[in-house]
Amino acid sequence: MSDDNKDTSGAEQPHEGEGTPKRVIGTPSPATGKALVSADEAPAPAADTADELDEKSAKKAERIVATLFLVAFAASVVFIAYYIGWSGRDGGMHGVSRTRESNLWFGGMMTLAFMAMAIGVTIWVRRLMTSKPIIQERHDLQTDEATREAFNQDFLEGAADSGITKRPLLRRTLLLAAAPLGLAPIFLLGDLGPLPKKRLRHTYWGEAVKKAKAEGKKGVRLVVDGTNRPLRVSDFATPGGMITVLPEGVEETEEALNQIAKSVTILINVPADEFKPKKGRENWHINGVVAYSKICTHVGCPAALYEQTTHHILCPCHQSTFDATDAARVVFGPAARPLPQLPLSVEDGYIIATDDYDEPIGPSFWERGKTS
Template sequence: MSDDQIAVPEPHATPATTGGTDTIDRFDNPGLPPHRPRRSDVDAKAAKRAEHQVSALFTLSVLASIAFAVCYFVVDPNLRGRLILIGPMNLYHLILGLTMAVSLLGIGLGAIHWAKTLMPDTEIAEERHLMASDQASRDETAGVLSAGFREAQLDRRPVLLALTGGALALFAIPVALPTIFGLGPLPGDTLESTVWKRGMKLMIDPSGTPIRPEHLTQGTVVHVMPEGFVGDNHEEDGPSALEIMEAKATASVLLVKLNPGDIQSQKQLDWGVDGIVAYSKICTHVGCPVALYERQTHHLLCPCHQSTFDMTNDCEVIFGPAKRPLPQLPIMVENGYLVAADGFAEPIGPSYWERG
């Protein structure tokens, strides 16, 4: 017999041999270790105490789920505060996160404690064999499930069973509420218009510096926002943080200084100032920020799907999946600064089914 035919038995296993040779045929089944009952298996008081502990954990989950729902509608989404070792943060998000965590933790700890103390823990070994699907086997399976239901004491502990179902059912609240209501307010007219209005200064984002035409040289590219919507505006009469976020998603503009001789469209010349033109940064494909400008070709590229726009010809699409040109923002000079002459004349952003 070659060396690779030698089998080494595992520790504490007694090999059985055949035919008087040293070749190992099988190992005797060592069987299962003796079952060690838990305290709750032999002490009714311990079992009742474990039931109360599991009930308390599921009750904690139920209360946390209800607290999540209440806080979701009652607490101000813009509530902010400062925490030790963390610094300033949005307390609304913190409260929702903690209540959701406690709700899920109560379910998890309750299920684990239930399994450790009350559910049967007897070791069972099932021999592998073909499972017939006749009626007798189905009846046997139903009997096993019924016995397991009784052994888990579900029939004797209705409060525990009810709290388990309640905790699992109410945990859907922290999942469903953000899904249903967390998508933000209805768009209203934001799909058709932006916050840009006549006379609004063009402000460099994020510094908030107004722009004079003489400060721009040919080829200059500047990211701008309307006055009052730049950075974190904390003025009492100014827009809220949510309004600033919405403005950044819809009113972002790219300002470029071109050579007037390179511009092919009269509209661009009329809506610009000495070759300075302003276009929406929101790609008309799926809304990615368009911000890659090729100075030599005057092409504007979207980094997401490579839609390419010609800035010398009304930002027409010359490559990629976008179907519409970028909308132009008419600008003018007022008191020496660049300001909007009006809002966008057409909807910004990607096309949608109701847009002609």
């Protein structure tokens, strides 16, 4: 190799155009000891700017933050007031017809409260607090007296730095805004109750039957859900059919919507030769035409599917299966008891219900005891 490619120290130099030479394994990196920014060019730690705040600008920011806290307080109060006050009119906020209105009020007020609080705290931190650096050192878990005293000192300094002790207006409005926000979830617990108690033991069928009998009739006529057309026996004479029915006379009111939800019933035409009426219910059907509650006894989903070949009623939520030929006995799934049955009869050619369900409708976990 030519001596032109070596320096005076004897190290081989790369030829021109050969690129950067590769570092031999074991030699120190040429970047060792180098830094992107020199110590002289590195930025100095942020200084304590507590005394550098423009008090005029700080006062303006303080008023803005206080206003936002007051807005959060007002929104929280409106949320609570609407829940316990305004929502009580026209049947209450829990009805189907007022769901959209209540969602707008509750969601809007809670959003406004949290947004005003968040913006206020952000302005507080950015405009009224200093940028003094805080250094946290790691030590053993057990702290000594000196460390605790140092923590107390840092805490007091941090409180003073935040301005919460110096600016009572911010402190008071912050506490005012936070108080109703903490209370609001407590009021939402009202949506968990009240418990149904005995209300599920009776439906609108019972009231409608009593009203019909007071008028000299044997019972209340069944009407087709959606059309409110009374149902004749001849209209439902083909085996294998299923239809949803309601008691005649249900009015389109807020209370009626709740009654419909409990009274919805499925009418099924089971072949008479395959029907096995339960003891004591021999007269509850009309040549195999039988009525069961549409509310599944598992968790209350609508049991709205029917298999004509097996005569099974299916609940699509959790696959509970009931035998329509055997008093809606549970044959599969998590349901704990059969669907309640509605006693039927015929009057003037129309299918009628002669009484209410003999047991509570809906999920079994509501407890079926008479003392509940």
